[in-house]
Amino acid sequence: MVDAVDDYSESQPVENVSLHNSDEGPSSKNGQNIHSSLTNHHSSLTAHHSLLPHDRLEPLKGWGGAVGAAAYVYRPSTLEQLKECFELAKRTGKHVTLRGAGRSYGDASLGRENIVIELTRMNRILAWDAKTGIITCEPGVTIEQLWRFAIEDGYWPPVVSGTMYPTLGGVLGANIHGKNNFKAGPIGEHVLSFDFLTPSGEELHVEHGSDLFYSIVGSFGMLGAFTKITLKLKKVYSGDLDVKVFNPANLHELFEVFERQLPQSDYLVGWIDAFASGNSFGRSIVHQANYLALGIDPIPAKTLRVAYQDLPDMILGLVPKSIMWMFLRPFTNQLGFKLINWAKYVSSRFSPKTEFRQAHAAFAFLLDYVPNWKRSYGEGGLIQFQSFIPKETAEATFRKQLELCQREQLVPLLAVFKRHRPDQFLLTHAVDGYSLALDFKVTESNRKNLWALTSKLTEIVLAAGGRFYMAKDATLTPDAFRQYLGEETLSKFRELKHRFDLDGILESELSKRLEIR
Amino acid sequence: MKQWKRVIVVGASAGIGKALAEALLKEGSSVALVSRNEGAMNAIAHRYPGKALVFPHDVRHYEEVPALFQRIAHDLGGLDLIIYAAGIMREYEPHEYNFTKDRETIEVNTLGAFAWLDETAKRFEQVKGGTIIGISSIAGERGRSGNVPYFASKAALTTYLESLRNRLSKYKVKVVTIKPGFVDTAMLLNADGSRKSFIPWLISPERAAQLILRAASRGKNTAYIPGRWRFVSMVMHLMPSFIFRRLSF
Ligand SMILES: Cc1cc2nc3c(=O)[nH]c(=O)nc-3n(C[C@H](O)[C@H](O)[C@H](O)COP(=O)(O)OP(=O)(O)OC[C@H]3O[C@@H](n4cnc5c(N)ncnc54)[C@H](O)[C@@H]3O)c2cc1C
Ligand SMILES: NC(=O)c1ccc[n+]([C@@H]2O[C@H](COP(=O)([O-])OP(=O)(O)OC[C@H]3O[C@@H](n4cnc5c(N)ncnc54)[C@H](OP(=O)(O)O)[C@@H]3O)[C@@H](O)[C@H]2O)c1
Numbered sequence: 162m163v164d165a166v167d168d169y170s171e172s173q174p175v176e177n178v179s180l181h182n183s184d185e186g187p188s189s190k191n192g193q194n195i196h197s198s199l200t201n202h203h204s205s206l207t208a209h210h211s212l213l214p215h216d217r218l219e220p221l222k223g224w225g226g227a228v229g230a231a232a233y234v235y236r237p238s239t240l241e242q243l244k245e246c247f248e249l250a251k252r253t254g255k256h257v258t259l260r261g262a263g264r265s266y267g268d269a270s271l272g273r274e275n276i277v278i279e280l281t282r283m284n285r286i287l288a289w290d291a292k293t294g295i296i297t298c299e300p301g302v303t304i305e306q307l308w309r310f311a312i313e314d315g316y317w318p319p320v321v322s323g324t325m326y327p328t329l330g331g332v333l334g335a336n337i338h339g340k341n342n343f344k345a346g347p348i349g350e351h352v353l354s355f356d357f358l359t360p361s362g363e364e365l366h367v368e369h370g371s372d373l374f375y376s377i378v379g380s381f382g383m384l385g386a387f388t389k390i391t392l393k394l395k396k397v398y399s400g401d402l403d404v405k406v407f408n409p410a411n412l413h414e415l416f417e418v419f420e421r422q423l424p425q426s427d428y429l430v431g432w433i434d435a436f437a438s439g440n441s442f443g444r445s446i447v448h449q450a451n452y453l454a455l456g457i458d459p460i461p462a463k464t465l466r467v468a469y470q471d472l473p474d475m476i477l478g479l480v481p482k483s484i485m486w487m488f489l490r491p492f493t494n495q496l497g498f499k500l501i502n503w504a505k506y507v508s509s510r511f512s513p514k515t516e517f518r519q520a521h522a523a524f525a526f527l528l529d530y531v532p533n534w535k536r537s538y539g540e541g542g543l544i545q546f547q548s549f550i551p552k553e554t555a556e557a558t559f560r561k562q563l564e565l566c567q568r569e570q571l572v573p574l575l576a577v578f579k580r581h582r583p584d585q586f587l588l589t590h591a592v593d594g595y596s597l598a599l600d601f602k603v604t605e606s607n608r609k610n611l612w613a614l615t616s617k618l619t620e621i622v623l624a625a626g627g628r629f630y631m632a633k634d635a636t637l638t639p640d641a642f643r644q645y646l647g648e649e650t651l652s653k654f655r656e657l658k659h660r661f662d663l664d665g666i667l668e669s670e671l672s673k674r675l676e677i678r
Numbered sequence: 679m680k681q682w683k684r685v686i687v688v689g690a691s692a693g694i695g696k697a698l699a700e701a702l703l704k705e706g707s708s709v710a711l712v713s714r715n716e717g718a719m720n721a722i723a724h725r726y727p728g729k730a731l732v733f734p735h736d737v738r739h740y741e742e743v744p745a746l747f748q749r750i751a752h753d754l755g756g757l758d759l760i761i762y763a764a765g766i767m768r769e770y771e772p773h774e775y776n777f778t779k780d781r782e783t784i785e786v787n788t789l790g791a792f793a794w795l796d797e798t799a800k801r802f803e804q805v806k807g808g809t810i811i812g813i814s815s816i817a818g819e820r821g822r823s824g825n826v827p828y829f830a831s832k833a834a835l836t837t838y839l840e841s842l843r844n845r846l847s848k849y850k851v852k853v854v855t856i857k858p859g860f861v862d863t864a865m866l867l868n869a870d871g872s873r874k875s876f877i878p879w880l881i882s883p884e885r886a887a888q889l890i891l892r893a894a895s896r897g898k899n900t901a902y903i904p905g906r907w908r909f910v911s912m913v914m915h916l917m918p919s920f921i922f923r924r925l926s927f
Pocket of ligand 1: 224259260263266280300321324328329331332333334335336337338340380385387388528632
């Protein structure tokens with residue numbers, strides 16, 4: 162058994178663990194150097210300024226729970242305090258990782274034994290114009306805060322993730338997409354401007370459309386910190402969406418439904434039963450949702466209230482939602498999930514209600530409906546493998562992926578399907594095509610095979626000209642990373658890194674793993 | 679056997695500490711080697727490139743410990759296990775009372791352990807987990823007439839480890855007290871290099887290391903090395919003072 166205190170397990174199988182930071186970065190020294198600094202500069206090393214207070218140490222994890230790393234965590238509440246954190250890092254020779262709500266699945270906001278600056282306390286809404294829907298926020302404002310604040314004025318965030326807990330800083334760091342990506346693009350396209358603090362202390366104001374704008378949004382905290390964000394929210398005339406359900410009987414039908422529905426959809430998302438085989442290989446449920454035009458909702462003042470949006474506290478009328486995960490736990494083995502998927506499919510297919518109205522929050526944040534559902538995955542947590550494939554090769558590619566998972570008997574417990582369109586952001590994950598997000602349960606015994614599987618899945622994606630998304634990633638290698646982004650993009654990024662963070666202060670477990678510097 | 683990924687061994691240049699470090703390195707752990715003899719540690723590190731880190735340090739330099747500890751945790755990428763094995767046993771003439779030697783013994787065997795393990799405890803309490811192994815000795819069971827400060831240093835260490843265990847168990851931190859009998863190391867040699875006379879149940883440092891790691895991975899609180907010393911200890915504890923006084927060891 163592997164006994165690792167602050168990371169139940171590594172992002173790498175145990176065999177590959179080695180000392181990673183013996184000769185790089187501002188603070189790394191090998192034993193010999195430490196010796197010399199200890200004997201030669203005795204007083205400076207024992208002086209307190211080189212030490213970080215032990216009570217700042219926290220065992221952080223990626224949201225999936227499969228990767229973790231202890232770090233010295235600081236939560237500044239003002240720009241001044243944020244600057245002080247960077248100063249502290251320089252003084253103590255530590256690296257800095259920026260973190261929002263820690264909702265990235267893997268290691269994007271982890272920084273082992275270094276300083277993690279968590280921006281959740283810089284969470285004030287600074288300006289709001291109810292006529293235009295333009296809002297200015299500190300980076301720690303969450304999607305939840307945003308929609309709760311704006312909805313009664315008839316506004317909804319233009320792009321949201323499947324969970325409402327991410328911060329705007331993290332959301333811009335990843336440049337998130339929603340179920341409306343094919344239409345609305347990533348969140349970055351709705352940002353009018355932002356303020357940015359680089360590790361060297363430079364403060365920038367960046368306007369939408371500049372070259373810098375497209376390079377910084379989506380750069381995963383590697384260039385500096387968003388400190389103020391102005392974005393335009395989406396005008397809505399009802400708190401409800403018109404939802405339609407489709408039940409494609411196989412993978413090919415799924416693609417057909419999507420292509421047919423795209424022109425008349427605001428949101429479109431598919432859920433594939435990855436366990437189905439034979440004729441029903443790829444059978445799925447598709448949810449389409451559309452905004453209501455002005456005048457359609459007879460009671461907009463009511464549906465636009467927060468109370469109407471709020472998710473019911475009870476699920477099934479009986480079980481408090483906060484303990485629902487316990488009831489799911491017994492099902493989270495392969496057989497159990499097979500049953501859940503089958504039941505979900507069957508109940509959807511034969512349910513008489515294929516068209517209904519649903520509140521924005523209920524539609525968008527389904528996953529928040531069962532809080533701590535990920536705990537039902539157990540100790541080892543989960544990883545997600547999400548790939549983005551051009552439309553021409555997507556069907557064949559996803560078929561290959563799902564077949565491989567079935568063959569290897571490592572079937573994803575959730576498989577979510579979305580449509581995307583390309584954008585101009587430097588490190589974009591989007592393509593003119595489709596994405597498939599596969600959630601795998603991680604256990605001590607499947608870990609090695611699972612990583613081997615993701616490496617094969619990665620090969621399939623690269624061969625199809627696909628892309629990856631660092632917010633979800635836990636398994637990519639530096640080679641695969643270089644291959645999908647291309648040398649031109651990476652050298653452009655390196656130039657910026659050089660300009661804003663010459664000493665390489667900003668890093669994360671993800672940036673180290675992918676050798677982004 | 680349990681695999682600890684990131685380990686510190688204090689007192690790693692020789693004897694039991696060295697054997698423990700090598701056993702862990704063979705298992706694939708990353709190990710920080712701490713003690714004074716840099717050459718001896720480099721010789722070990724050489725055989726496990728990328729896995730062993732060398733940190734020359736005298737455990738009596740207590741003020742160095744917090745910074746050094748933090749740096750080692752950084753370079754290892756965390757910490758799962760610390761073993762405190764540093765120890766000395768000074769020779770005393772029959773009528774010798776020597777405060778300098780007494781103090782040195784307490785400094786290395788006891789205070790050095792406090793300095794390192796306090797720092798470890800602070801960390802493990804924060805991250806809610808970890809294993810601490812302290813190499814005490816059966817010599818700490820009773821105050822025999824031989825090497826007074828050595829027995830006292832080990833008695834203090836044993837009690838310290840027990841307190842630490844009671845303090846840290848609610849944070850899922852494991853504290854293991856190791857009480858070896860006789861292990862074939864430099865500690866049992868006379869000044870002229872010859873081995874001391876009365877040495878029952880002698881085992882090799884490698885065997886000791888194996889038994890120590892096995893006990894720790896089985897979740898033992900206290901382990902006698904080898905196990906039969908538990909009975910000797912029981913007998914010693916039962917023995918009334920008027921008999922104990924008359925024994926010459
Ligand atoms: C259940 C669930 C569903 C999800 N669904 C979707 C989805 O539908 N679409 C999607 O795109 N994503 C989705 N995600 C991923 C999530 O939206 C992103 O990982 C997002 O970045 C999380 O924001 P955060 O505040 O938690 O940031 P963190 O995870 O803490 O950080 C994300 C990145 O941003 C950087 N960062 C954080 N704050 C700042 C700052 N102030 N300045 C600069 N950089 C910063 C970090 O260094 C890190 O690299 C989902 C995640 C979960 C858990
Ligand atoms: N051997 C036995 O029969 C026996 C029995 C019971 C308990 N023990 C205990 O087991 C432990 C290991 O002993 P051993 O038999 O392996 O002895 P050893 O071979 O003499 O090794 C002692 C170790 O302690 C280190 N050490 C001593 N003084 C130090 C200092 N000031 N700073 C840093 N490190 C120091 C030494 O390293 P440097 O010299 O390089 O600094 C060496 O690595 C000791 O605590 C001992 O009391 C031994």
